[in-house]
Amino acid sequence: xxxxxxxxxxxxxxxxxxxxxxxxxxxxxxxxxxxxxxxxxxxxxxxxxxxxxxxxxxxxxxxxxxxxxxxxxxxxxxxxxxxxxxxxxxxxxxxxxxxxxxxxxxxxxxxxxxxxxxxxxxxxxxxxxxxxxxxxxxxxxxxxxxxxxxxxxxxxxxxxxxxxxxxxxxxxxxxxxxxxxxxxxxxxxxxxxxxxxxxxxxxxxxxxxxxxxxxxxxxxxxxxxxxxxxxxxxxxxxxxxxxxxxxxxxxxxxxxxxxxxxxxxxxxxxxxxxxxxxxxxxxxxxxxxxxxxxxxxxxxxxxxxxxxxxxxxxxxxxxxxxxxxxxxxxxxxxxxxxxxxxxxxxxxxxxxxxxxxxxxxxxxxxxxxxxxxxxxxxxxxxxxxxxxxxxxxxxxxxxxxxxxxxxxxxxxxxxxxxxxxxxxxxxxxxxxxxxxxxxxxxxxxxxxxxxxxxxxxxxxxxxxxxxxxxxxxxxxxxxxxxxxxxxxxxxxxxxxxxxxxxxxxxxxxxxxxxxxxxxxxxxxxxxxxxxxxxxxxxxxxxxxxxxxxxxxxxxxxxxxxxxxxxxxxxxxxxxxxxxxxxxxxxxxxxxxxxxxxxxxxxxxxxxxxxxxxxxxxxxxxxxxxxxxxxxxxxxxxxxxxxxxxxxxxxxxxxxxxxxxxxxxxxxxxxxxxxxxxxxxxxxxxxxxxxxxxxxxxxxxxxxxxxxxxxxxxxxxxxxxxxxxxxxxxxxxxxxxxxxxxxxxxxxxxxxxxxxxxxxxxxxxxxxxxxxxxxxxxxxxxxxxxxxxxxxxxxxxxxxxxxxxxxxxxxxxxxxxxxxxxxxxxxxxxxxxxxxxxxxxxxxxxxxxxxxxxxxxxxxxxxxxxxxxxxxxxxxxx
RNA sequence: GGGCGCGUAGCUCAGCGGAAGAGCACUCGGUUUACACCCGAGCGGUCGCAGGUUCGAACCCUGCCGCGCCCA
Numbered sequence: 040x041x042x043x044x045x046x047x048x049x050x051x052x053x054x055x056x057x058x059x060x061x062x063x064x065x066x067x068x069x070x071x072x073x074x075x076x077x078x079x080x081x082x083x084x085x086x087x088x089x090x091x092x093x094x095x096x097x098x099x100x101x102x103x104x105x106x107x108x109x110x111x112x113x114x115x116x117x118x119x120x121x122x123x124x125x126x127x128x129x130x131x132x133x134x135x136x137x138x139x140x141x142x143x144x145x146x147x148x149x150x151x152x153x154x155x156x157x158x159x160x161x162x163x164x165x166x167x168x169x170x171x172x173x174x175x176x177x178x179x180x181x182x183x184x185x186x187x188x189x190x191x192x193x194x195x196x197x198x199x200x201x202x203x204x205x206x207x208x209x210x211x212x213x214x215x216x217x218x219x220x221x222x223x224x225x226x227x228x229x230x231x232x233x234x235x236x237x238x239x240x241x242x243x244x245x246x247x248x249x250x251x252x253x254x255x256x257x258x259x260x261x262x263x264x265x266x267x268x269x270x271x272x273x274x275x276x277x278x279x280x281x282x283x284x285x286x287x288x289x290x291x292x293x294x295x296x297x298x299x300x301x302x303x304x305x306x307x308x309x310x311x312x313x314x315x316x317x318x319x320x321x322x323x324x325x326x327x328x329x330x331x332x333x334x335x336x337x338x339x340x341x342x343x344x345x346x347x348x349x350x351x352x353x354x355x356x357x358x359x360x361x362x363x364x365x366x367x368x369x370x371x372x373x374x375x376x377x378x379x380x381x382x383x384x385x386x387x388x389x390x391x392x393x394x395x396x397x398x399x400x401x402x403x404x405x406x407x408x409x410x411x412x413x414x415x416x417x418x419x420x421x422x423x424x425x426x427x428x429x430x431x432x433x434x435x436x437x438x439x440x441x442x443x444x445x446x447x448x449x450x451x452x453x454x455x456x457x458x459x460x461x462x463x464x465x466x467x468x469x470x471x472x473x474x475x476x477x478x479x480x481x482x483x484x485x486x487x488x489x490x491x492x493x494x495x496x497x498x499x500x501x502x503x504x505x506x507x508x509x510x511x512x513x514x515x516x517x518x519x520x521x522x523x524x525x526x527x528x529x530x531x532x533x534x535x536x537x538x539x540x541x542x543x544x545x546x547x548x549x550x551x552x553x554x555x556x557x558x559x560x561x562x563x564x565x566x567x568x569x570x571x572x573x574x575x576x577x578x579x580x581x582x583x584x585x586x587x588x589x590x591x592x593x594x595x596x597x598x599x600x601x602x603x604x605x606x607x608x609x610x611x612x613x614x615x616x617x618x619x620x621x622x623x624x625x626x627x628x629x630x631x632x633x634x635x636x637x638x639x640x641x642x643x644x645x646x647x648x649x650x651x652x653x654x655x656x657x658x659x660x661x662x663x664x665x666x667x668x669x670x671x672x673x674x675x676x677x678x679x680x681x682x683x684x685x686x687x688x689x690x691x692x693x694x695x696x697x698x699x700x701x702x703x704x705x706x707x708x709x710x711x712x713x714x715x716x717x718x719x720x721x722x723x724x725x726x727x728x729x730x731x732x733x734x735x736x737x738x739x740x741x742x743x744x745x746x747x748x749x750x751x752x753x754x755x756x757x758x759x760x761x762x763x764x765x766x767x768x769x770x771x772x773x774x775x776x777x778x779x780x781x782x783x784x785x786x787x788x789x790x791x792x793x794x795x796x797x798x799x800x801x802x803x804x805x806x807x808x809x810x811x812x813x814x815x816x817x818x819x820x821x822x823x824x825x826x827x828x829x830x831x832x833x834x835x836x837x838x839x840x841x842x843x844x845x846x847x848x849x850x851x852x853x854x855x856x857x858x859x860x861x862x863x864x865x866x867x868x869x870x871x872x873x874x875x876x877x878x879x880x881x882x883x884x885x886x887x888x889x890x891x892x893x894x895x896x897x898x899x900x901x902x903x904x905x906x907x908x909x910x911x912x913x914x915x916x
Numbered sequence: 917g918g919g920c921g922c923g924u925a926g927c928u929c930a931g932c933g934g935a936a937g938a939g940c941a942c943u944c945g946g947u948u949u950a951c952a953c954c955c956g957a958g959c960g961g962u963c964g965c966a967g968g969u970u971c972g973a974a975c976c977c978u979g980c981c982g983c984g985c986c987c988a
Contacts, residue, residue, distance in 0.1 A: 264942040627950030
């Protein structure tokens with residue numbers, strides 16, 4: 040190693056990278072220096088991402104970690120590219136989840152929210168939020184999220200609440216919000232209505248009971264999984280063209296156990312193929328039955344209360360629905376009305392997405408959004424290309440959704456949330472109050488008790504967070520936002536609602552230009568993670584063990600568009616190895632005088648190895664850019680990993696040792712190339728692994744911070760094909776010699792005397808010292824005695840390597856090695872020969888393809904000849 | 917039932933018309949002055965099955981068989 044006195048000394052890197060010791064402080068310094076604070080008055084082009092607001096009760100799970108890694112990578116790259124970047128963080132108030140959390144706490148002290156009263160309870164929730172809410176925000180800091188903390192928002196903030204009231208009023212005045220009595224999804228535990236997407240369906244074991252209504256030839260059999268609802272039946276329905284029941288249509292039957300007589304109606308909706316083709320109709324407890332009821336003017340008979348206890352007078356009154364079910368079946372059985380019972384009967388059952396209670400369809404007066412015009416606009420924005428969905432396969436799913444959206448139930452029977460801004464008057468008046476208006480006062484006036492669905496406020500997020508409805512500088516600068524990133528399972532939650540509201544509120548300007556949908560994170564075997572299975576990965580544990588960079592890199596490396604990703608601890612360990620490799624490579628380069636203080640010398644002064652690695656680097660920059668633009672994060676990672684490890688570390692660093700050992704100008708130019716390549720690679724890696732790259736880069740360059748360093752661009756230099764071919768030759772030659780050594784059992788550290796002959800004939804004369812160095816060949820001395828010859832076929836011809844292995848070689852091992860080479864060559868010769876002997880191929884395939892195959896056959900033929908000669912020359916066993 | 921997607925090395929996945937790839941795992945060797953979180957060498961695949969198109973198919977088309985997800 041030569042000492043270089045022209046290079047100022049950089050602080051030395053510690054021998055190993057200890058992420059947990061460094062990451063926190065680095066992150067604080069970035070925030071303190073204001074790198075993540077956006078400037079609305081900037082002239083730079085904007086790049087905006089609003090964080091899909093996590094739940095205030097939540098903590099960072101591995102799906103978040105992936106999504107945040109994506110958003111951080113996108114924003115960090117744009118920042119380096121010179122954009123005015125705003126990544127806006129915050130949380131939503133999670134109406135049901137938060138209220139549940141606080142109610143649970145209250146229950147510990149034997150209280151319910153009703154004991155406190157509404158006002159006090161809401162106060163308590165705010166206190167809860169201050170104390171426990173927002174754990175996830177600290178976890179975001181751990182991960183390195185470059186968010187603008189000065190713009191952090193919460194859906195219940197004053198400004199955002201005003202946005203909610205504003206849009207409610209506007210929609211109300213436009214006739215897009217209305218109040219109606221319909222069947223809604225009711226959670227008997229949370230005591231509130233739910234929208235369709237807050238209900239999770241699963242196939243559960245139930246029962247299918249067939250019940251005979253009526254007597255004799257006027258009887259009719261219906262099957263049901265919810266026998267207890269028969270107490271609320273107000274009709275039987277059959278398909279109008281079902282011949283079996285023509286004689287019954289228009290007649291009446293008695294509903295067993297109730298004595299109530301109900302009509303048999305004909306309705307197109309009934310599926311004659313299912314069961315007996317006849318269904319019981321319970322309009323107040325089933326959405327389909329409700330519609331049948333509407334069509335036929337049937338009464339809606341409610342037989343359960345909000346707790347799902349039976350209210351129908353009689354022996355079942357007061358029973359819970361699940362107690363009532365067997366009781367009703369038993370009573371029917373006693374009357375001889377049960378025709379068949381099937382258990383278990385697997386069928387789809389809806390559950391509350393917050394507490395998993397079985398949802399009860401319930402007739403109820405609620406507030407609704409008429410989504411049709413909004414959904415149409417949301418579809419059009421994607422159809423017109425104003426918003427692009429990545430990956431494109433998801434676009435169809437988006438259309439299917441927005442084109443078939445039911446009206447949205449937005450009222451919730453909760454206390455925590457935005458209260459519906461509607462007042463009712465003593466004479467039946469209904470007044471919607473805007474944010475700048477005074478609600479009506481006086482005798483008999485009162486406000487609607489309900490609050491709005493949390494999604495109603497988070498649907499405004501892309502613009503309410505920027506100050507809307509005020510015409511703020513932020514809104515002007517940063518809306519429409521650039522990318523919305525989320526898991527494809529959340530497509531219908533965030534994306535569609537934000538699209539509908541964004542287009543409506545912002546004069547048809549889309550809320551985001553791109554929607555990126557990542558896959559779900561699964562365990563090592565591709566299984567869904569679940570707490571009960573115990574295969575959940577905690578990203579915080581990974582960060583503790585392997586560092587934030589390795590955690591991020593692992594997730595991004597698996598992020599192939601449209602597909603889920605499997606991860607396991609080994610993956611994270613592999614990513615840590617990569618950061619360690621990068622660390623050691625930089626440490627090596629620095630200890631050998633690598634520098635960015637001197638420019639890379641002009642090309643003609645560089646070696647083939649220099650030009651080769653610089654050309655690869657140029658290609659890398661362009662690949663990384665291309666893949667970033669296409670949201671192909673796995674490919675970005677792969678390209679950088681491959682370049683860094685397999686090309687730069689495995690070959691260039693080794694070759695640079697030879698060049699540095701030369702000393703003088705050669706050493707100096709090599710140091711500049713080393714410095715330059717590392718500088719660029721660290722920049723390219725920074726969006727993925729910000730911490731380790733920042734540490735290495737500031738040490739290497741003395742720069743202020745990689746966060747604000749410019750993003751690399753391609754040089755446009757013409758690729759040096761000759762240098763590339765020479766380095767390929769070196770790699771091939773080195774690998775073949777190493778292979779021989781390995782198979783001969785020569786220790787890697789053992790020096791072997793050898794000669795390389797014929798290098799000049801294949802244009803590799805200058806590379807011989809490198810080859811010797813990488814294969815530990817020593818100069819042949821006076822006693823040099825060739826014990827073995829290798830011949831290595833390269834692009835321009837064969838190179839002969841003569842070795843003195845100090846004694847007999849292992850003939851069998853050598854025969855095995857050569858036989859393998861022969862088999863490969865013969866297979867190649869046969870395959871290429873078959874092609875070339877096929878006139879259809881030579882006639883129809885493009886000339887360059889034919890020429891290529893010809894070249895391969897010739898090379899194979901030469902190789903066969905060479906290997907056969909070597910085999911023949913081996914001593915007989 | 918409708919839609920989307922997936923079946924490629926032991927595992928997880930790239931490749932999507934002209935020579936089968938990566939990471940991890942595995943085998944052998946290694947105190948090589950950046951790195952054992954490493955280095956070197958190696959093993960491992962009729963690319964789900966069957967047809968078709970093409971000079972040529974893992975890749976395009978059709979059917980089938982498995983698996984996953986979304987919607988009803």
